[in-house]
Amino acid sequence: MSTGTHRRADQDRLDNLHASLSQEFEVQTARLTELTADTGDPNQAHTQSALIAATRQSLEQISGALRRIAEGTYGVCERCQGDIPTERLEILPHARFCVPCQQKQKG
Numbered sequence: 434m435s436t437g438t439h440r441r442a443d444q445d446r447l448d449n450l451h452a453s454l455s456q457e458f459e460v461q462t463a464r465l466t467e468l469t470a471d472t473g474d475p476n477q478a479h480t481q482s483a484l485i486a487a488t489r490q491s492l493e494q495i496s497g498a499l500r501r502i503a504e505g506t507y508g509v510c511e512r513c514q515g516d517i518p519t520e521r522l523e524i525l526p527h528a529r530f531c532v533p534c535q536q537k538q539k540g
C-alpha cells in the first residue's frame with residue numbers, strides 16, 4: 434500500500450510519537466470528560482468553558498497528528514509539501530506547517 438521504502442529510524446520515531454500522542458489523547462479526553470461533567474457554580478463554569486475549548490483544541494491537534502502518522506503524511510508541510518524540520522516537530526509534535534508557511538498562515 435505504501436510507496437517505496439522509508440528510513441527505519443524515522444519509522445521508530447513515528448511509532449514512539451504515535452504511542453505518546455495516543456496516551457496524550459486519552460489524558461485529554463479524560464480531562465474533557467471531567468470538565469464537562471463538573472458544573473454548578475456559574476463563575477467556575479466560565480473558567481471551565483475556556484478550559485474545555487483549549488482541551489478540545491488540543492484533542493483536535495493530537496488526532497490530526499495521529500491521522501497524519503497513519504496516512505504517512507506526518508512531518509510534511511500541508512501548504513508547501515516540504516519537510517517540516519525535526520527540531521520543530523520535537524517542540525510542536527502536531528505542527529502542520531513549516532515555519533515560513535506557519536508565518537504566512539497567520540498573516
Ligand SMILES: [Zn+2]
Nearest residue numbers: 510513531534
Ligand atoms: Zn511549508
